[in-house]
Amino acid sequence: MKLVIENLSKSFENKEVLRDINFIFEDGRIYGLLGRNGSGKTTLFNCLNRDIKVNSGSFYLDVNGQRREVTPLDIGYVLSTPTVPEFLTGREFLKFFLDINEDSINEIKPIDKYFDLMSIEPDDRDKLLKDYSDGMKNKMQMLINIIAQPNILLLDEPLTSLDVVVAEEMKQLLRTLKDDRITIFSTHIMDLALDLCDVIVLLSHGDLEIVAKENMDSQEFKKRILAALREDGHE
Amino acid sequence: MNKTLRMSFSLKNTYRVNSILYSIKQIPLIKKLLPATLYSVHGLKVFANIISVFWEIISGLLGKLLYILLMVVVTGGLYEAAPKDRLFVHMLLFLSIIGAINNTYMFNPTRDKYYAMFLMRMDAKEYTLINYGYAMLKMFVGFLIFGVIFGIGAGVPLLICILFPFFVAGLKMTVAAYSLQKYKKKGISIKENTLGKPGWVLIILLLAAAYGLPAAGFVLPLSVAVVFMLLTVLASVPSFLKILSFKSYREVYQDILNQFLNQIDAAKKVKRNMHDKNISADTKISSGKSGFEYLNELFIKRHQNILWKSTKKITLVCLCLILGALLAFYLLPEIKDKTNELLLTYLPYMVIVMYAINRGTGFTTALFMNCDHSLLTYSFYKQPKFILKLFQIRLREIMKVNLLPAMVIGIGLALLLYFSGGTDNALNYLVLIMSVPALSVFFSVHYLTIYYLLQPYNMGTEMKSATYQIVHTITYVVCLNIIRFKMMTIVFGLTTITFCVLYCIVASVLVYKFAPKTFRLRV
Numbered sequence: 001m002k003l004v005i006e007n008l009s010k011s012f013e014n015k016e017v018l019r020d021i022n023f024i025f026e027d028g029r030i031y032g033l034l035g036r037n038g039s040g041k042t043t044l045f046n047c048l049n050r051d052i053k054v055n056s057g058s059f060y061l062d063v064n065g066q067r068r069e070v071t072p073l074d075i076g077y078v079l080s081t082p083t084v085p086e087f088l089t090g091r092e093f094l095k096f097f098l099d100i101n102e103d104s105i106n107e108i109k110p111i112d113k114y115f116d117l118m119s120i121e122p123d124d125r126d127k128l129l130k131d132y133s134d135g136m137k138n139k140m141q142m143l144i145n146i147i148a149q150p151n152i153l154l155l156d157e158p159l160t161s162l163d164v165v166v167a168e169e170m171k172q173l174l175r176t177l178k179d180d181r182i183t184i185f186s187t188h189i190m191d192l193a194l195d196l197c198d199v200i201v202l203l204s205h206g207d208l209e210i211v212a213k214e215n216m217d218s219q220e221f222k223k224r225i226l227a228a229l230r231e232d233g234h235e
Numbered sequence: 236m237n238k239t240l241r242m243s244f245s246l247k248n249t250y251r252v253n254s255i256l257y258s259i260k261q262i263p264l265i266k267k268l269l270p271a272t273l274y275s276v277h278g279l280k281v282f283a284n285i286i287s288v289f290w291e292i293i294s295g296l297l298g299k300l301l302y303i304l305l306m307v308v309v310t311g312g313l314y315e316a317a318p319k320d321r322l323f324v325h326m327l328l329f330l331s332i333i334g335a336i337n338n339t340y341m342f343n344p345t346r347d348k349y350y351a352m353f354l355m356r357m358d359a360k361e362y363t364l365i366n367y368g369y370a371m372l373k374m375f376v377g378f379l380i381f382g383v384i385f386g387i388g389a390g391v392p393l394l395i396c397i398l399f400p401f402f403v404a405g406l407k408m409t410v411a412a413y414s415l416q417k418y419k420k421k422g423i424s425i426k427e428n429t430l431g432k433p434g435w436v437l438i439i440l441l442l443a444a445a446y447g448l449p450a451a452g453f454v455l456p457l458s459v460a461v462v463f464m465l466l467t468v469l470a471s472v473p474s475f476l477k478i479l480s481f482k483s484y485r486e487v488y489q490d491i492l493n494q495f496l497n498q499i500d501a502a503k504k505v506k507r508n509m510h511d512k513n514i515s516a517d518t519k520i521s522s523g524k525s526g527f528e529y530l531n532e533l534f535i536k537r538h539q540n541i542l543w544k545s546t547k548k549i550t551l552v553c554l555c556l557i558l559g560a561l562l563a564f565y566l567l568p569e570i571k572d573k574t575n576e577l578l579l580t581y582l583p584y585m586v587i588v589m590y591a592i593n594r595g596t597g598f599t600t601a602l603f604m605n606c607d608h609s610l611l612t613y614s615f616y617k618q619p620k621f622i623l624k625l626f627q628i629r630l631r632e633i634m635k636v637n638l639l640p641a642m643v644i645g646i647g648l649a650l651l652l653y654f655s656g657g658t659d660n661a662l663n664y665l666v667l668i669m670s671v672p673a674l675s676v677f678f679s680v681h682y683l684t685i686y687y688l689l690q691p692y693n694m695g696t697e698m699k700s701a702t703y704q705i706v707h708t709i710t711y712v713v714c715l716n717i718i719r720f721k722m723m724t725i726v727f728g729l730t731t732i733t734f735c736v737l738y739c740i741v742a743s744v745l746v747y748k749f750a751p752k753t754f755r756l757r758v
Contacts, residue, residue: 013270049614052758072614081694083609087514087537088530099526101615126518130511144613 001027001063003070003152003182005208008057010040010047017043019206021057025182027151030174032197033186036229039203041186045154049077061151070152073104076145080157082137086130090120090140093129097144105147118143119169134161142170146177153177155185159192171196190225194218202228239361246355247347248287255283261701299377303385306330310446311389317449323389325455327382327399328463329445333438335406340370341478342414342491349492352485359485364478371407375400395461402464405471412474415481510604513541527621531628534606541597542636549592550640557647564654575655578648579663582670582724583717585644586731589674590714592640595682596707598633603692611756612694619751626687626746634679641675666728673735681710684742687750692757699757 003025010018017040025031035041046052048059050072061068085093094111102108115125118139129137138161145153155174159167174183174196187193193200200211202225211225256273260266273279307326314322341363348366351357378400386396417423448454515537522532535542564571610616648667652658685707691700698704720727 046758051755072617075614077612077614079612079694083612083694085606085609086511087534087605092529092533096526096530097615099529100621128514128516130514148615150614 001061001151001180001182003059004062004067005059006057008047008059009055010043010052011055016206018047018054021206021208023201023208025152025184027182028179029198030178030183030185030196032193032200033184033203034188034190034193034200034225034229035186035203037188040206041203042156044203045077045156045184045186048152048154049075073148074151075154076148076150076152077154078138078142078145078156078158080160082134082141082161084129084132084137084140086128089126089128090115090132090136091125093140093144097147101148105149114143114147118173135163135166138162139166139170142173146173149181151181153181153183155183157187158185159187160189190222194221200225204229204231239357240365242355242357243347243351243362243365246351248284250347250350251287251290252280252283255286256280259283263702263705266701295373296377296380299374299381303327303381308385308389314449316452317454320390320392321454321457321460322449323386323391324395324457324460325449326445328402328455328460329441331399331403331406333441333445335403335410336434336438336441339407339411339414340374341367341411342487344491348488352488353492359488360482363484363488367411367478371404374407375404378403391457395457395464398461398464398468401468405468405474408471408478409467409474412477415477415487418487419481419483510601513538513601514605515539527625527628530606531625531632534602535632538601538605541601542594545597546592546594546636546639550643553640553643553647557643557651560651561654564651571655574651575658578652578655578667579658579724580721582667582727582731583720583722585648585671586674586714586717588644589641589671589678590711592637593675593678593682594636595633595678598629598636599682599686602629602686603690604696607690608692608694608696608756611690611754617755622687622751622754623747626683626750630680630683633683634676637675637679638672641672645669645671660725663725663728666725666732670728670731673732677735677738680739680742684746687746687754690754690757694756694758 005021005023005025008018008021009016021044033041033044043052047054048070059070061070061074088096091111094114098105098108098111112122112125115122120136120139120143124132124136129140132140138158142158159170162170174185177183178198185193185197200213200221202209202211209228211221211228213221216224253274256279259279260269260273269279270276307323307330311317311319311322311326348362351362352359379397382399383393383396386399387393517537520533520536522529522536524532560574564574615621645668648671649664652664652667658664685703689700689703689706691698691703693699722730
């Protein structure tokens with residue numbers, strides 16, 4: 001499976017944020033999307049998630065050579081600020097989600113199994129989500145997004161608000177989830193990207209570009225990424 | 236001093252000019268014509284500056300004009316027996332004391348003060364005194380002009396009219412100096428715009444003195460008022476000196492602005508908490524349903540406070556009013572004829588009543604803040620079939636919530652009509668019973684439809700659509716103006732019912748056609 005982006009452009013008023021992007025993301029890999037502040041990472045995600053209209057270009061899924069549209073159900077989008085419906089408990093949110101998606105989810109497990117997967121404590125499962133900490137909200141959001149097993153998982157700065165233990169758990173989880181799906185992970189933290197991601201992609205000058213690691217050690221690689229990012233933003 | 240003066244005005248002006256430009260940018264259609272670099276366009280800046288200066292003058296003068304006109308002249312006109320000149324002085328005197336307690340001008344926590352004194356590190360004392368002086372000057376001019384115009388109109392001698400601005404300034408300075416003194420001596424922090432209980436009691440007493448005493452036949456003699464005013468002016472001299480010599484303005488403002496800034500910084504949090512608070516923490520709430528009905532039932536149950544509980548209270552009040560009216564028919568049979576006539580000609584008033592008691596806006600706000608705000612970030616929730624299914628469920632719920640008081644009012648009005656002497660045309664009863672619930676259904680459909688078609692908020696729960704606000708304003712203005720139609724109940728009622736039915740059909744079609752595209756988070 002491939003996510004193919006062709007000639008994608010997006011501008012706000014006169015500012016061109018994404019410029020004629022052509023890129024192919026492949027399944028089984030975690031892509032680390034690096035870019036400077038304001039480089040358009042979130043804009044790219046919003047375009048893929050169809051939250052905003054693109055000015056031109058298109059993107060589609062290529063499944064064994066068959067081309068098809070990306071549907072909302074193909075995408076799981078985990079936002080940097082965790083958002084969960086505050087008036088439900090964790091268990092209720094999960095039940096609601098499983099209820100309405102029962103046709104599309106293979107092998108629905110008992111609800112507690114899902115909580116176990118995310119190591120959400122039994123005491124917390126029946127609390128209102130408004131009383132969850134940010135880290136726990138983040139886990140819930142991630143959980144909902146992975147149960148549906150989307151073909152494309154977009155993660156916008158997802159680990160920044162988590163404590164080190166939870167962040168490590170999440171990283172581990174993402175690694176186990178990467179097979180059969182395209183994971184795109186945007187972050188500002190280079191070490192995190194290097195640690196977790198298989199491919200580093202820079203978003204600079206409105207275009208996507210892979211930084212080839214070749215035989216560099218990680219210090220050299222970092223220098224190269226920094227150099228590439230520095231060029232951006234001072235046009 | 237001179238520099239502080241210039242800087243503080245230019246700061247305030249910049250702040251205001253940018254606010255004006257920002258508001259212009261919010262207007263639909265016009266915003267498309269404006270460039271993104273709007274804040275640096277010279278012509279626009281000049282335009283906004285003119286508006287800003289204009290606004291400064293208008294706000295100073297218009298405020299005083301309306302104040303004296305409404306609070307003294309118009310209200311004073313209601314007291315026929317009292318001598319006009321004494322009444323004018325009496326009311327203005329007591330109201331001015333309230334104004335001085337309420338608002339000294341000195342301690343208003345505003346953003347420009349924060350920017351000037353803390354971000355830009357301007358000299359706090361100079362800055363405060365300049366701003367204070369300017370505010371007092373504006374007040375003085377406003378009072379002088381309109382005090383003299385209306386005062387002379389009421390027959391008050393010119394000298395007394397001229398004394399008024401001095402009196403008000405003196406009072407305000409004395410209250411401010413007293414606060415400063417309290418702060419210096421006891422470290423009691425100063426709070427403007429927030430009165431404690433004793434403050435409110437005092438204000439109620441003063442209001443009673445201003446409006447109650449004349450009704451009871453007592454109005455201050457002019458001589459007493461003049462002596463009081465002169466004494467106040469004399470007493471304000473030490474206050475004036477106190478204000479000039481006070482050194483710790485920075486400290487005082489640190490304190491005041493801290494309270495205020497906590498509010499700004501936490502504004503979003505406060506907003507969040509406000510909506511969180513609407514969620515019932517009752518752990519017994521549960522639902523045996525599944526899917527969207529499950530989601531909906533939990534939502535309705537956990538938002539009882541703003542939905543069912545409040546609609547039940549409203550219904551109870553309506554019920555009491557109707558029963559009260561029936562009792563009044565029994566006790567005072569002579570009001571029956573008048574009521575009967577009102578019922579047959581004043582149905583348009585029901586529009587504004589139904590507008591006021593409708594829970595639609597509270598419902599849609601809670602829907603967004605506590606539910607859709609988060610769920611709309613999930614792809615599964617945005618599938619067209621789910622959006623429409625949930626729309627149906629929500630529409631059904633909000634109609635139920637609103638229909639309860641509407642049915643009571645509709646049936647109540649029909650009963651009142653019957654017991655106040657009835658009508659020749661039996662259709663009138665039916666129209667009363669039907670049209671009020673029809674209005675209620677209309678408002679339910681209306682608010683939910685515009686919410687689904689315009690979904691105005693973004694991820695950060697900021698309102699992003701001026702169109703949405705404009706539609707709300709138009710709704711209000713239209714409702715308010717319908718009152719002016721004097722129409723036979725039967726005609727108005729039938730028109731209303733027809734309109735509501737048509738509106739519901741059109742709205743449903745629009746929602747089915749567009750909501751899957753429009754019902755998403757603004758970016």
